[in-house]
């Protein structure tokens with residue numbers, strides 16, 4: 001599975017599933033800084 005078209009140097013908003021914290025990052029942070037919850041890219045709809 002390939003990455004979605006994404007500029008290497010552009011940050012995109014990621015949102016924590018658990019607490020809703022928004023993190024701006026160029027790549028998926030993996031987990032929330034605040035609660036350690038799962039992070040998802042807000043620009044990519046879940047399927």
Ligand SMILES: [Zn+2]
Nearest residue numbers: 016019032035
């Ligand atoms: Zn969180």
